[in-house]
Amino acid sequence: MSLETVVEDIRDEARERAKEIRADAEERADDIVAEAEADADEIVAEAEADVEAEIEQEREQKLSSAKLEAKQMRLEARRDALQSVRSTVEDRIAAIDGDEREELTRELLDAASTEFGDEDVRVFGRADDEALLSDILDDYDGYEYAGEYDCLGGVVVESDASRVRVNNTFDSVLEDVWENNLKAISARLFDEEQ
Incomplete structure (x- = not known):
């Protein structure tokens, strides 16, 4: 075996090793990208769930607030009606x-x-x-x-x-x-x- 053959074998071996390293690197890069995409999908899903929960909570708060306001308005209207009746009764009593x-x-x-x-x-x-x-x-x-x-x-x-x-x-x-x-x-x- 000549030196050139040995050099060529080393070069072939180096090229094969480089191909393997490149293939491993590409595989690792694909795994890293896939993992990053999965993490990103999970983060997006969590963010969407958080936003949905926040929207639901805000909707419940507004609904609760609107119900309370409506109840207060009904009570105030009742108080006003009762006061009006009482005033009418007082006027009739005073007129006896x-x-x-x-x-x-x-x-x-x-x-x-x-x-x-x-x-x-x-x-x-x-x-x-x-x-x-x-x-x-x-x-x-x-x-x-x-x-x-x-x-x-x-x-x-x-x-x-x-x-x-x-x-x-x-x-x-x-x-x-x-x-x-x-x-x-x-x-x-x-x-x-x-």
């Missing part, structure tokens, strides 16, 4: 006059009188009822009209001797009736089942 007003005022005064013995008693009432109260108080010994009380009607009766004050105004009666029947009033007004 004549014998009916006298009868109701006497009943409230009689009910308040049970708290007082033979004491001197001061009676307060609505400014427009001064004449009515003065006439009614003529029938009660030791009772005198003492001035105005801001109310729809009825009486506030007090005595220094017993330090008792009884509020028997139309307002206080309405407040008790309103509170005791608010659920039924609301149910009837808004067609709800009780």
Whole structure:
């Protein structure tokens, strides 16, 4: 074997080795690219899932917020309607006059009188009822009209001797009736089942 043949064999062997190295490198490069593409696909899938989750969460928050706002608006509308009904009732009560007003005022005064013995008693009432109260108080010994009380009607009766004050105004009666029947009033007004 000549030196040239040996050199040629080494060169052939080197070329074969270079081909193998190149093939291995290309295979490794393909594996790296495939792995990178798989990682990229996974990252994209995770990002899409995150975006979808965020969109769903935001949608749920907006839906929840809209439901809460709608509920608050319904409650506010109900409050307004109940207040309107109450105002109408107050206006009708304030408009009671004549014998009916006298009868109701006497009943409230009689009910308040049970708290007082033979004491001197001061009676307060609505400014427009001064004449009515003065006439009614003529029938009660030791009772005198003492001035105005801001109310729809009825009486506030007090005595220094017993330090008792009884509020028997139309307002206080309405407040008790309103509170005791608010659920039924609301149910009837808004067609709800009780």
